[in-house]
Amino acid sequence: MTKVIDGKAFAANVRAQVAAHVARLREEQGIQPGLAVVLVGEDPASQVYVRNKHASTIEVGMASFEHRLSADTREADLLALIAALNADPKVHGILVQLPLPKHLNSDLVINAIDPAKDVDGFHISNVGLLGTGQKSMVPCTPLGCLMMLRDHHGSLAGLNAVVVGRSNIVGKPMAQLLLGDSCTVTIAHSRTKDLAEVCKRADILVAAVGRPEMITGDMVKPGATVIDVGINRIERDGKAKLVGDVHYESAAKVAGAITPVPGGVGPMTIACLLANTLTACCRANSLPEPEGLTA
Numbered sequence: 001m002t003k004v005i006d007g008k009a010f011a012a013n014v015r016a017q018v019a020a021h022v023a024r025l026r027e028e029q030g031i032q033p034g035l036a037v038v039l040v041g042e043d044p045a046s047q048v049y050v051r052n053k054h055a056s057t058i059e060v061g062m063a064s065f066e067h068r069l070s071a072d073t074r075e076a077d078l079l080a081l082i083a084a085l086n087a088d089p090k091v092h093g094i095l096v097q098l099p100l101p102k103h104l105n106s107d108l109v110i111n112a113i114d115p116a117k118d119v120d121g122f123h124i125s126n127v128g129l130l131g132t133g134q135k136s137m138v139p140c141t142p143l144g145c146l147m148m149l150r151d152h153h154g155s156l157a158g159l160n161a162v163v164v165g166r167s168n169i170v171g172k173p174m175a176q177l178l179l180g181d182s183c184t185v186t187i188a189h190s191r192t193k194d195l196a197e198v199c200k201r202a203d204i205l206v207a208a209v210g211r212p213e214m215i216t217g218d219m220v221k222p223g224a225t226v227i228d229v230g231i232n233r234i235e236r237d238g239k240a241k242l243v244g245d246v247h248y249e250s251a252a253k254v255a256g257a258i259t260p261v262p263g264g265v266g267p268m269t270i271a272c273l274l275a276n277t278l279t280a281c282c283r284a285n286s287l288p289e290p291e292g293l294t295a
């Protein structure tokens with residue numbers, strides 16, 4: 001029987017652990033973790049996502065600071081806001097929603113965030129720390145995937161992992177985390193030859209491509225664990241629908257375990273954002289970090 005990995009339930013459990021830790025921090029230390037989210041422009045998908053994040057932040061007892069800037073915001077003004085958030089002791093985590101409008105240099109903006117407050121783990125310092133196996137802030141989506149994989153497999157050591165996609169926000173950090181857990185890692189991308197054959201070797205197959213239902217059952221090794229990171233809004237039979245990068249129906253027939261979309265990786269991403277904010281707050285105050293919520 002194929003196991004459906006319930007990311008929604010898993011995420012609820014992570015959020016409950018975060019909430020319990022936050023309550024203790026407030027009672028025992030008088031400290032409230034705070035998360036600032038910066039949204040530039042009016043991309044509708046980003047707006048939904050930012051609203052969800054705000055609600056979850058409040059729900060676990062953290063302070064939420066939202067900054068909505070117009071699409072034509074000047075780079076200097078965005079950098080000034082980041083400098084103010086870096087200096088604000090009530091803010092322990094800063095997230096700048098991506099993608100940014102084209103006239104803004106996202107590398108420059110991300111690298112302006114204090115690495116200790118970079119709860120996305122995108123700052124060059126955190127990328128370097130992760131790559132060298134040092135303590136860092138770990139990107140939320142790959143961290144969520146890792147938590148589900150560890151829960152399902154116990155040890156990942158020696159397993160063949162294939163990550164399809166090499167973006168800085170998902171594919172590359174995912175590969176680093178799997179390597180950190182001693183998988184034999186392959187990173188596939190748009191120039192990979194015979195993608196089906198490469199995927200078919202995977203005990204763990206992570207799809208982060210951004211192409212609706214591209215990974216089909218015939219590309220999956222029988223019994224493999226399939227993690228679907230994709231979030232694609234498509235129209236089918238005249239209705240709007242959310243689908244992953246994996247063709248769920250055919251892949252689920254072959255896989256040993258699989259994450260659905262919605263209800264898989266997405267909810268874990270938000271839960272890990274809260275976990276990272278809590279971790280950042282504990283580090284900022286030289287307090288013990290939450291256990292089981294970091295990589």
Ligand SMILES: NC(=O)C1=CN([C@@H]2O[C@H](COP(=O)(O)OP(=O)(O)OC[C@H]3O[C@@H](n4cnc5c(N)ncnc54)[C@H](OP(=O)(O)O)[C@@H]3O)[C@@H](O)[C@H]2O)C=CC1
Nearest residue numbers: 141165166167170189190208209210229230231265266269
């Ligand atoms: N659930 C969640 O929390 C999150 C979900 N997402 C979703 O995950 C998906 C990936 O996001 P992201 O990493 O930002 O996307 P990017 O567009 O930045 O990267 C996509 C990657 O897929 C590769 N790719 C594209 N086409 C093919 C192909 N035909 N065969 C093999 N590889 C291909 C690209 O290769 P190349 O480098 O050669 O161009 C690239 O490396 C999206 O659907 C996104 O919405 C993203 C973040 C969080």
Ligand SMILES: Nc1nc(=O)c2c([nH]1)NC[C@@H]1CN(c3ccc(C(=O)N[C@@H](CCC(=O)O)C(=O)O)cc3)C=[N+]21
Nearest residue numbers: 095096097098099120140231262263264266267269270
């Ligand atoms: N700086 C930055 N950090 C990010 O982590 C980041 C970002 N920018 N830009 C956009 C992507 C995308 N992303 C998602 C998070 C949660 C869901 C999520 O909760 N999805 C629900 C469905 C939600 C729905 O119905 O729309 C689910 O899969 O069940 C989706 C997508 C984070 N991203």
